[in-house]
Amino acid sequence: MKPSIPKGTRDFSPTEVANRTYIINTIKTAFETFGFQPIETPSFEKSSTLMGKYGEEGDRLIFKILNSGNFFYEKDSIDLPESYEKLKFNSLDDLESKEKIELNRFTNRISGKALRYDLTVPFARYVVQHQNEITFPFKRYQVQPVWRADRPQKGRFREFYQCDADVVGSKSLWQEVEFIQLYDTVFTQLGLAETTIKINNRKILSGIAEVIGAQDKLIDFTVALDKLDKIGQEKVETEMLSKGITSAAIQKVQPLFSFDGNNQENLDALAKMLTTSEEGTKGVEELRFVINSISELGLQSASLEVDVTLARGLNYYTGAIFEVSAPKGVKMGSIGGGGRYDDLTGIFGMKDVSGVGISFGLDRIYLVLEELGLFKTVALPKPKVMFVNFGENEALYCMKAISQLRVKGIKSELFPDAAKMKKQMNYANKREIEFVVIVGSQEIENDEFTLKNMVSGEQSKCSLLELIQTLL
Amino acid sequence: MKPSIPKGTRDFSPTEVANRTYIINTIKTAFETFGFQPIETPSFEKSSTLMGKYGEEGDRLIFKILNSGNFFYEKDSIDLPESYEKLKFNSLDDLESKEKIELNRFTNRISGKALRYDLTVPFARYVVQHQNEITFPFKRYQVQPVWRADRPQKGRFREFYQCDADVVGSKSLWQEVEFIQLYDTVFTQLGLAETTIKINNRKILSGIAEVIGAQDKLIDFTVALDKLDKIGQEKVETEMLSKGITSAAIQKVQPLFSFDGNNQENLDALAKMLTTSEEGTKGVEELRFVINSISELGLQSASLEVDVTLARGLNYYTGAIFEVSAPKGVKMGSIGGGGRYDDLTGIFGMKDVSGVGISFGLDRIYLVLEELGLFKTVALPKPKVMFVNFGENEALYCMKAISQLRVKGIKSELFPDAAKMKKQMNYANKREIEFVVIVGSQEIENDEFTLKNMVSGEQSKCSLLELIQTLL
Numbered sequence: 042m043k044p045s046i047p048k049g050t051r052d053f054s055p056t057e058v059a060n061r062t063y064i065i066n067t068i069k070t071a072f073e074t075f076g077f078q079p080i081e082t083p084s085f086e087k088s089s090t091l092m093g094k095y096g097e098e099g100d101r102l103i104f105k106i107l108n109s110g111n112f113f114y115e116k117d118s119i120d121l122p123e124s125y126e127k128l129k130f131n132s133l134d135d136l137e138s139k140e141k142i143e144l145n146r147f148t149n150r151i152s153g154k155a156l157r158y159d160l161t162v163p164f165a166r167y168v169v170q171h172q173n174e175i176t177f178p179f180k181r182y183q184v185q186p187v188w189r190a191d192r193p194q195k196g197r198f199r200e201f202y203q204c205d206a207d208v209v210g211s212k213s214l215w216q217e218v219e220f221i222q223l224y225d226t227v228f229t230q231l232g233l234a235e236t237t238i239k240i241n242n243r244k245i246l247s248g249i250a251e252v253i254g255a256q257d258k259l260i261d262f263t264v265a266l267d268k269l270d271k272i273g274q275e276k277v278e279t280e281m282l283s284k285g286i287t288s289a290a291i292q293k294v295q296p297l298f299s300f301d302g303n304n305q306e307n308l309d310a311l312a313k314m315l316t317t318s319e320e321g322t323k324g325v326e327e328l329r330f331v332i333n334s335i336s337e338l339g340l341q342s343a344s345l346e347v348d349v350t351l352a353r354g355l356n357y358y359t360g361a362i363f364e365v366s367a368p369k370g371v372k373m374g375s376i377g378g379g380g381r382y383d384d385l386t387g388i389f390g391m392k393d394v395s396g397v398g399i400s401f402g403l404d405r406i407y408l409v410l411e412e413l414g415l416f417k418t419v420a421l422p423k424p425k426v427m428f429v430n431f432g433e434n435e436a437l438y439c440m441k442a443i444s445q446l447r448v449k450g451i452k453s454e455l456f457p458d459a460a461k462m463k464k465q466m467n468y469a470n471k472r473e474i475e476f477v478v479i480v481g482s483q484e485i486e487n488d489e490f491t492l493k494n495m496v497s498g499e500q501s502k503c504s505l506l507e508l509i510q511t512l513l
Numbered sequence: 514m515k516p517s518i519p520k521g522t523r524d525f526s527p528t529e530v531a532n533r534t535y536i537i538n539t540i541k542t543a544f545e546t547f548g549f550q551p552i553e554t555p556s557f558e559k560s561s562t563l564m565g566k567y568g569e570e571g572d573r574l575i576f577k578i579l580n581s582g583n584f585f586y587e588k589d590s591i592d593l594p595e596s597y598e599k600l601k602f603n604s605l606d607d608l609e610s611k612e613k614i615e616l617n618r619f620t621n622r623i624s625g626k627a628l629r630y631d632l633t634v635p636f637a638r639y640v641v642q643h644q645n646e647i648t649f650p651f652k653r654y655q656v657q658p659v660w661r662a663d664r665p666q667k668g669r670f671r672e673f674y675q676c677d678a679d680v681v682g683s684k685s686l687w688q689e690v691e692f693i694q695l696y697d698t699v700f701t702q703l704g705l706a707e708t709t710i711k712i713n714n715r716k717i718l719s720g721i722a723e724v725i726g727a728q729d730k731l732i733d734f735t736v737a738l739d740k741l742d743k744i745g746q747e748k749v750e751t752e753m754l755s756k757g758i759t760s761a762a763i764q765k766v767q768p769l770f771s772f773d774g775n776n777q778e779n780l781d782a783l784a785k786m787l788t789t790s791e792e793g794t795k796g797v798e799e800l801r802f803v804i805n806s807i808s809e810l811g812l813q814s815a816s817l818e819v820d821v822t823l824a825r826g827l828n829y830y831t832g833a834i835f836e837v838s839a840p841k842g843v844k845m846g847s848i849g850g851g852g853r854y855d856d857l858t859g860i861f862g863m864k865d866v867s868g869v870g871i872s873f874g875l876d877r878i879y880l881v882l883e884e885l886g887l888f889k890t891v892a893l894p895k896p897k898v899m900f901v902n903f904g905e906n907e908a909l910y911c912m913k914a915i916s917q918l919r920v921k922g923i924k925s926e927l928f929p930d931a932a933k934m935k936k937q938m939n940y941a942n943k944r945e946i947e948f949v950v951i952v953g954s955q956e957i958e959n960d961e962f963t964l965k966n967m968v969s970g971e972q973s974k975c976s977l978l979e980l981i982q983t984l985l
Contacts, residue, residue, distance in 0.1 A: 043642055043861075044559075044638045046554075046558060046559065047558065050556075051555065052552065052553070052642070052643065053553040053554075054552060054643070055550035055551055055552060055653070062551075073894050073924055074919045074924050075919065075926065076925065078894045078895065079527055079531070080525060081530055082524050083519065083522035084522075084556065084658060085522065085660075087517065087518065087519055101581070101582070104557075106578055106579065107577040107578065107623070109573070110604070111608065113600040113601050113616070114600060114603060115601075121597075125593075128583055129586060132586050136583065144583060144585070148584075151579070156556075156578070166516045169515065169516055170516055176940060181527070188556070188557075211929040215912065215927055219927075226919070334912070338912055338916055389515075423548075430685075436687060437806065440687065440690070440806070441810060444811075447546045447547065447694075450542075452546050454548030457683040457685030457687050457688055458683050468648060468650075472648055
């Protein structure tokens with residue numbers, strides 16, 4: 042039986058690694074050009090660091106690590122859930138909340154660590170833990186895998202990379218401006234023209250909720266509004282109604298369902314609608330600053346679009362929120378997102394540290410570039426030249442040359458076995474190696490090499506120096 | 514209460530990431546120069562892929578991931594271990610083997626995935642799973658973290674990186690030669706002169722066991738012999754006796770305890786000692802080929818040393834075995850190791866695929882380079898220039914220039930807030946930023962910039978073009 046890997050995970054072939062590395066390096070280079078510094082955090086954190094930070098659904102999707110050794114053993118022994126017999130015979134969805142609580146308590150007894158769910162909470166933990174070593178404002182980037190026990194589907198995996206850049210320790214809106222430029226820079230360099238960077242502001246959403254008199258239902262409101270693109274206006278309204286938002290309230294926000302003028306017009310309309318809300322007005326002002334600054338500075342290939350339906354699921358955002366859509370015509374969810382959070386480190390006891398950040402979705406960007414055929418220029422990790430192996434003497438002669446080539450940084454290898462010529466040439470062909478060197482007794486005698494260009498088929502004799510010059 | 518991370522794991526600061534990246538890039542570049550291609554495998558594998566591959570101790574050290582959702586629930590329900598009451602009150606070491614088996618069985622019921630323990634077994638799994646897409650001989654490298662629930666100590670962590678290169682699909686000894694050159698290349702480039710690459714051959718060890726008539730005790734013999742450096746001859750002999758190796762047998766291998774001539778002399782002595790063993794003689798011949806080839810080809814800074822006490826714990830080695838010691842004077846275990854295994858993919862049902870590979874211990878190499886002060890030349894990820902922020906107008910003027918600089922690849926940033934000059938300069942100083950640009954109303958009027966060199970203290974006015982030229 043062939044071995045296999047857990048669902049939602051992937052092996053990456055050499056070509057895939059090369060393509061992924063190309064994307065990651067493009068993003069990292071841009072991060073550093075914008076003044077960000079890299080950090081890394083452990084793959085697993087204490088459960089107490091992660092649990093309760095992503096909502097009930099998030100908690101469920103966190104991979105927990107079983108304590109090592111005899112996990113049943115504890116100083117004061119371990120108690121099975123009272124409802125153990127029920128747990129045995131019912132799936133999670135069929136459990137009552139008391140039973141779920143018991144299950145969680147037992148889970149915490151046998152598992153004290155969990156795999157990272159995103160890079161944001163570990164970053165907040167890092168900032169609090171290392172606050173005395175950090176110079177604020179702290180601009181950090183982080184490119185690492187995260188894990189979620191989600192149902193796998195196209196563009197959604199159980200192990201995937203996040204590429205995050207955040208600044209903490211300043212409320213300056215110039216950072217929002219910079220993050221938009223950063224998105225524009227990366228996607229332009231990847232050849233992904235015509236991406237749309239959508240921007241909104243949580244204060245505007247709060248303002249809207251305030252104006253319609255449903256402040257306490259802001260989360261329900263935004264979660265429903267977020268689905269407008271996917272399920273359409275009617276179903277969004279049905280969901281809002283089902284959450285207790287009144288029909289009258291929904292009527293007041295009708296203009297939001299059909300915004301389609303330019304950014305300035307949208308901002309003007311919002312400003313008017315939110316006059317009575319202090320917070321909403323603040324949100325419009327913030328958005329206006331960002332939009333105007335970007336107008337002044339220009340973008341290379343992306344467009345910036347105010348989108349009042351943009352809400353994003355995460356509750357910790359408090360100011361700007363971003364989301365990037367792939368170029369039109371490519372079916373793919375957002376390929377990036379982020380926003381400002383005024384109190385992320387608060388969950389770890391460090392108050393009043395505002396932050397703002399964005400994330401690039403590596404795996405989705407990969408799928409988009411692949412679909413658009415944009416990996417053509419990526420150099421594959423293969424040798425420039427292969428030396429044919431005719432036996433011990435010839436191989437030693439070749440190895441001496443190969444050592445010289447490698448010192449010059451020329452990727453080269455000897456075919457390991459003195460196999461049939463055809464087999465060796467087949468290998469070179471399959472790996473698409475550009476040059477092959479052939480050395481027999483005659484070449485050794487004359488201290489030379491026969492160099493064959495596998496693309497043109499040309500073949501010629503040369504000295505070691507000429508060989509190096511050709512291959513460099 | 515300050516948050517913290519699980520024991521044996523680490524956060525990496527920007528400086529540490531930069532240093533680690535420097536080591537990793539050096540290794541990856543060498544791998545590719547030698548013709549290796551990168552692959553990546555998932556962080557967790559199915560438990561069945563990993564369990565039973567590393568011995569009982571290894572199984573214990575593998576981190577298991579709890580099944581998501583209600584892990585108690587299964588179609589046919591889950592049974593608690595019969596000895597549950599004993600498990601509750603006894604640590605692993607106090608359990609009887611029947612109880613351990615029950616614990617393992619229960620573990621397998623609630624956990625179907627486990628974190629990667631090394632890169633070798635996942636590589637074997639990869640080769641078998643993707644055998645039809647692979648061109649053999651397959652030269653792959655892999656640089657990824659692995660996890661072990663080991664007791665943390667200096668140079669030993671619960672999450673650490675392995676950097677592995679392997680070839681499968683050829684028995685050619687030129688590969689052993691190349692791996693020695695590869696070690697030499699990497700350590701020379703890292704400035705780590707005078708490393709010692711120890712080499713031995715499992716066939717020689719088998720031959721020795723054969724000659725002394727203790728073939729069935731080869732593992733016990735090699736495990737004991739491996740400790741010679743650490744615990745001395747007397748204790749090794751005691752251990753061998755305790756494992757049932759006879760005193761007469763130990764007498765026959767006395768010369769092994771005091772080998773100290775040069776490689777050729779050692780090989781000659783071994784050849785003589787092993788004349789009667791076919792396998793041992795084969796091992797000496799293999800070793801001689803490698804030693805002689807390296808003599809012909811030369812090494813840049815490392816030395817190669819036959820070490821008959823080198824056994825390495827892992828049982829899958831069948832030919833050459835390698836281990837690299839840090840330069841003398843640095844207290845550190847081996848910083849690299851590897852060897853040939855004739856049937857690694859056999860565990861997944863693919864027979865007769867010989868492989869050979871080596872590993873670099875990133876974390877230990879880091880500690881050695883740090884101790885020897887060899888990170889001095891590593892460029893830290895910090896901006897080349899910071900623009901002081903005097904307010905909205907000045908900032909916009911600066912942002913226009915910064916956009917130009919970034920297009921040229923110059924790492925630059927604006928201080929986000931219009932804070933006091935002193936605070937902004939302090940930030941630049943703390944981050945050791947080389948240049949600061951100051952723009953007030955006068956500079957804007959004259960379309961120029963004041964550039965200050967923070968090292969020399971020099972200050973001068975310049976145009977945007979001059980600014981770019983200075984900073985490029």
